[in-house]
Amino acid sequence: MIYVDYAATTPLDSEAAEVYIQAATEYFGNSSSLHDIGGQAQGLLENCREELASLLGINKKGLYFTSGGSEGNFLAIEALLSSPKKQGNHIITCLAEHSSIHGVLKRLTGYDITYLPFNESGLIDIEQLTRSVTPETVLITIQHVNSEIGTIQPVEQIARLCREQNIHFHSDFVQSFGKIDLRSAAPLMSSFSFSGHKIYGPKGIGAVYIDPCIVWTPFFPGGTHERGLRPGTLNVPGIAAMTMAAQKINVRIDADYQKFLGFRQTFIETLEPIHEWVRIHQADESSQVPAIIGLRLKGIEGQWMMLECNRAGFAISTGSACHIGKLSPARVTQALGLKDKEAKEFIRISFGQSTTIEDVVKLGETIVRIVKEFNSVKLC
Numbered sequence: 173m174i175y176v177d178y179a180a181t182t183p184l185d186s187e188a189a190e191v192y193i194q195a196a197t198e199y200f201g202n203s204s205s206l207h208d209i210g211g212q213a214q215g216l217l218e219n220c221r222e223e224l225a226s227l228l229g230i231n232k233k234g235l236y237f238t239s240g241g242s243e244g245n246f247l248a249i250e251a252l253l254s255s256p257k258k259q260g261n262h263i264i265t266c267l268a269e270h271s272s273i274h275g276v277l278k279r280l281t282g283y284d285i286t287y288l289p290f291n292e293s294g295l296i297d298i299e300q301l302t303r304s305v306t307p308e309t310v311l312i313t314i315q316h317v318n319s320e321i322g323t324i325q326p327v328e329q330i331a332r333l334c335r336e337q338n339i340h341f342h343s344d345f346v347q348s349f350g351k352i353d354l355r356s357a358a359p360l361m362s363s364f365s366f367s368g369h370k371i372y373g374p375k376g377i378g379a380v381y382i383d384p385c386i387v388w389t390p391f392f393p394g395g396t397h398e399r400g401l402r403p404g405t406l407n408v409p410g411i412a413a414m415t416m417a418a419q420k421i422n423v424r425i426d427a428d429y430q431k432f433l434g435f436r437q438t439f440i441e442t443l444e445p446i447h448e449w450v451r452i453h454q455a456d457e458s459s460q461v462p463a464i465i466g467l468r469l470k471g472i473e474g475q476w477m478m479l480e481c482n483r484a485g486f487a488i489s490t491g492s493a494c495h496i497g498k499l500s501p502a503r504v505t506q507a508l509g510l511k512d513k514e515a516k517e518f519i520r521i522s523f524g525q526s527t528t529i530e531d532v533v534k535l536g537e538t539i540v541r542i543v544k545e546f547n548s549v550k551l552c
């Protein structure tokens with residue numbers, strides 16, 4: 173089976189797995205215990221925090237470990253709203269945010285929420301965002317990279333706007349961490365989240381950064397770990413393995429970018445024989461992560477296409493993994509303003525470390541064959 177669903181999750185890097193086992197067997201102490209065994213785990217934990225903070229160009233005091241991106245998004249938004257920069261009850265977000273952002277916003281009471289769409293290129297319209305700001309706006313939460321089509325939102329520009337207007341800015345960095353050098357954007361955020369399993373680290377581990385200047389009130393009362401942000405014994409082996417994975421992926425960001433750009437171009441060329449049936453949702457090269465391709469094949473349901481590709485030996489996706497089993501279309505289709513029928517046509521292909529150019533060509537040819545067969549059956 174050829175796996176081309178790396179935006180959903182990645183396999184654990186073998187060196188990260190070794191680090192996990194070493195940390196779990198040799199640094200197994202509770203990092204809060206006061207004896208030396210606890211102190212060793214605490215030492216390892218703090219080294220990881222320091223290393224990750226340095227990869228991101230942020231103050232390590234603002235970095236907290238979580239169970240992943242979803243929890244990071246939740247805790248960040250709760251923390252920011254517990255300490256707004258000014259009085260107000262208005263929040264701006266985007267229709268294409270991850271379900272964890274929609275989930276936390278949905279449970280809030282007393283807030284007006286503006287949901288921005290994407291333009292044709294899968295980007296937020298900055299002028300529309302600026303016009304949406306009111307004196308009541310206390311929080312803007314906009315993702316960095318969209319998980320379904322790979323478009324990159326101008327988070328540095330949004331962060332500057334937020335600073336000028338005294339508004340907190342949270343960004344979901346889950347799909348950008350490891351794909352983009354975040355050192356210039358990260359320090360500008362009030363908060364951001366990332367996750368281990370999207371970067372060849374373990375599942376169930378991630379982190380959130382909250383600007384240390386913000387004096388938040390914890391969502392969970394009485395917690396003593398992670399300076400009160402999140403209760404529970406820290407998953408030091410998971411953190412150590414995620415740190416190893418982060419170090420490795422950060423070193424190869426530029427090389428990966430070039431490799432996946434070539435793969436993307438080849439894949440698109442391979443689809444040339446069926447070009448009239450293909451619609452790729454993407455931005456210009458400068459605002460696009462090349463490893464994630466979101467597309468539609470006219471008249472063909474994404475769910476059916478995914479099953480056909482699976483039968484042919486390719487693991488592709490119909491969009492966000494969270495929608496599996498639900499039959500609801502990928503969130504990005506709503507943000508793009510697609511009609512119901514078009515939304516159901518959506519599929520996502522995402523490249524990763526084990527993808528080869530041969531896989532890319534074979535996948536393209538398989539899709540061409542499936543589409544031609546589908547259309548010849550339809551024409552009979």
Ligand SMILES: Cc1ncc(COP(=O)(O)O)c(C=O)c1O
Pocket residue numbers: 179180239240241242243270272315317318319344346347366367368369376377378493
């Ligand atoms: C953009 C984005 N945010 C958040 C998440 C959730 O991360 P996690 O699975 O670590 O909770 C995902 C994972 O699908 C994602 O793609």
